[in-house]
Amino acid sequence: MKVLVTGGLGYIGSHTCVQLIENGHTPVVMDNLSNSKALVLNRIEALTGQRPSFHLGDVRDEAFLDSIFAQHQIDAVIHFAGLKAVGESVSKPLEYYDNNVNGSLVLARSMRKAGVKNIIFSSSATVYGDPQQVPITEDSPTGATTNPYGRSKYIVEQCLSDLFTAEDDWSITLLRYFNPVGAHPSGTLGEDPQGIPNNLMPFIAQVAVGRRDKLAVFGDDYPTPDGTGVRDYIHVMDLADGHLAALNALTNKSGLHIYNLGTGKGSSVLDMVNAFSAACGHPVAYEIHPRRAGDIAECWASTAKAEQDLGWKATRDIAQMSADTWHWQSNNPQGYDELEK
Ligand code: NAD
Ligand code: UFG
DSSP, rough: OOOEEEESSSHHHOOOOOOOOTTTOOEEEEOSSSHHHHOOHHHHHHHHHHEEEEEESSSOOOOHHHHHHHSSSSOHHHHHOOOOOOOHHHHHHHHHHIIIIIHHHHHHHEEETTTTTTEEEEEEEGGGGGGSSSSSSSOOOOOOOSSHHHHHHHHHHHHHHHHHHTTTOOEEEEEOOEEEEETTTTSSSSOOOOOOSSHHHHHHHHHTTTSSOEEEEEEEEESSSSSSSSEEEEEHHHHHHHHHHHHHHHOEEEEOEEEEEEEOEEEEHHHHHHHHHHHHHHOOOEEEOOOTTOOBBOOOOOOOHHHHHHOOOOOHHHHHHHHHHHHHHHHTTTOOOTOOO
């Protein structure tokens, strides 16, 4: 299949492009490089022997999208492009709604004009807010998110659901990711956050490689086994494979499909610190800090629906996630090197 991958040079998009190529698909990548680097194309090419067609531009630019659909016979779209930092979304709500909500609407309009009605959308477990029970099933209540980023994901879910209600020849899959971590096992693709990482795994990796002194553990008084927050960390390669499974199912049937992509297992902050310390061969320094505002105690996915409908299940554990992140971070201590040819 020829697949337009918006945001395809970002963290999850780049790993998904590799898996698409490895499985006989042809990704067509578009990205505005607001949070990624063009040299990721070199890395994808080095891994797969194929350089995806790349279109530099913005998902909010309808004429630009129209021109991509005119140039390529696209079968389906995987829509990763958007902004993703929870804290930043509080101070820049207009940018978040514009990139995430407006960008998705412009994309859907352009797709409709081109007669391309298969889309996979990157949603997030954040749409569940503070869950009433774990594991979280797909029919759990959504919408009680506490920040503009989370609301933007919820709004796009609603927009796409309404679109399907109005036009039932669409095939729309909403994938709710839990906590993506890890890197390509080659050590050549990984997460390259700008500035101080907001998320746990990249922060731990930067402490381990010596870029930062110690991890601040946000709270040790949650009602969890060791008092630290519990999340469902999923290896980015499993996540990429989940997109392939969703893609195969997507074009078989019109409909609105919603799946959690997680492992079904919760790990605490200290579990992650310990797993990473084992992977890198030395202890990762940390100290306990107060809770971070807006954090929930625990969250993990029910994986039954994805297993049953998509035949997909995550297979990599936190030891593998840590080993692959460490391989990436120690090979690329400063992230993607701007000087690379
Ligand atoms: P990322 O920032 O690494 O990738 C997003 C890519 O989209 C980047 O390459 C960026 O340059 C591009 N982009 C942003 N705005 C754009 C625009 N207006 N036009 C064109 N390109 C644009 O993020 P990621 O971690 O790979 O996340 C991919 C998607 O998954 C996002 O939609 C994100 O919200 C969602 N998601 C991520 C996580 C996570 O923890 N990483 C969790 C749940 C959901
Ligand atoms: N944590 C620390 N120290 C840090 C960073 C995080 O102790 O420096 C803790 C948090 O308190 C939390 C856990 O590590 O208990 C995970 O935090 P992350 O920031 O890595 O991830 P979140 O679960 O807060 O959020 C992530 C994504 C969101 C997404 C959400 C639900 O960043 O975009 O998962 O999918 F919405």
